[in-house]
Amino acid sequence: MLDCPVCHYQNHHLAINCSSCGSFLQARVENLDLFATAWNILERPRKTFHTIAIAKHKNYVVPLSMLSGVAIIYSIFWITKAGDHAESLLNILTASVAVGPPLGIFTLFTLGVLIASLGKIVRSKVRLRDAFAIAVYALIPIDLSIFLILPIKLLSFGQYYFTSNPSPYLLKPNIYVVLLILDGTFTLWSMVLLFLGIQKLLDRAWITILAIGLGACGILVGMIVTVLRLLFPSLA
Numbered sequence: 001m002l003d004c005p006v007c008h009y010q011n012h013h014l015a016i017n018c019s020s021c022g023s024f025l026q027a028r029v030e031n032l033d034l035f036a037t038a039w040n041i042l043e044r045p046r047k048t049f050h051t052i053a054i055a056k057h058k059n060y061v062v063p064l065s066m067l068s069g070v071a072i073i074y075s076i077f078w079i080t081k082a083g084d085h086a087e088s089l090l091n092i093l094t095a096s097v098a099v100g101p102p103l104g105i106f107t108l109f110t111l112g113v114l115i116a117s118l119g120k121i122v123r124s125k126v127r128l129r130d131a132f133a134i135a136v137y138a139l140i141p142i143d144l145s146i147f148l149i150l151p152i153k154l155l156s157f158g159q160y161y162f163t164s165n166p167s168p169y170l171l172k173p174n175i176y177v178v179l180l181i182l183d184g185t186f187t188l189w190s191m192v193l194l195f196l197g198i199q200k201l202l203d204r205a206w207i208t209i210l211a212i213g214l215g216a217c218g219i220l221v222g223m224i225v226t227v228l229r230l231l232f233p234s235l236a
C-alpha cells in the first residue's frame with residue numbers, strides 16, 4: 001500500500017495519483033526504452049519491474065514475445081526430437097520462424113492472464129497489460145540465449161541437436177553438456193526474474209508469490225503439452 005502524503009489515503013502500491021485527493025504519489029513513466037529496459041532488467045530487476053509496471057505504454061511487448069516464441073519453439077523441437085522427422089536443418093529453421101512468433105504471443109499473453117487471474121485469488125489488483133509486460137520482460141535472458149547459445153547449437157550440431165538417433169550427446173558430449181548447462185542457467189535466470197516481477201505486481205509474501213508463479217507456469221506448460229499431444233499423437 002502507498003500512503004498519500006497529503007490526505008493519508010491508502011493507495012494501490014503502483015498508483016500514480018491518490019485515488020482520494022488526486023495528489024501525485026510517484027513519477028509517471030510514459031514509455032519504455034527497449035535496450036535500457038532490457039539491460040536494467042538484468043542489472044536492477046526490482047527497480048526495472050517497478051518502472052515496467054507503472055509505465056503508461058508497455059513498449060516492445062509484442063516483438064519481444066515473438067522473439068521469446070522462437071526460443072520456446074526450439075525447446076519444443078529439442079524435447080520432441082523434431083530433428084528425427086525433419087529432412088534438413090532448413091525445415092527446422094523455417095518452422096521456427098513460422099510457428100515461433102505467434103506461439104510466443106499466445107504463450108506470454110496466456111501467462112499474463114494466469115498471473116492476473118491467480119492474483120485475484122489473493123485479492124491483489126493486477127492489470128492484465130502489466131502482467132503481460134512483466135512476463136515478457138522476465139524472459140529477456142531466454143531471448144538473449146537465441147543470440148548467444150542457439151547459433152552454437154546450430155553450428156556445432158545442425159539438425160542433430162534435435163534428434164534422438166543419433167543423440168547429440170553421442171556426437172559431441174562435451175559441447176552438448178556445456179550447452180545444456182548454459183540453457184538451464186538462462187532459463188533459471190528468467191524464472192527468478194519472473195518471480196521478482198510477480199512480487200512487484202502483487203506485493204505479497206514470498207510463499208504466495210512462489211505458489212502463484214509455479215501455479216501459472218505449471219498450468220501453462222500443461223496447456224502446451226496437451227496441445228502438442230493433440231497435434232502429434234505419436235509423442236504421447
Ligand SMILES: [Zn+2]
Nearest residue numbers: 004007018021
Ligand atoms: Zn491523497
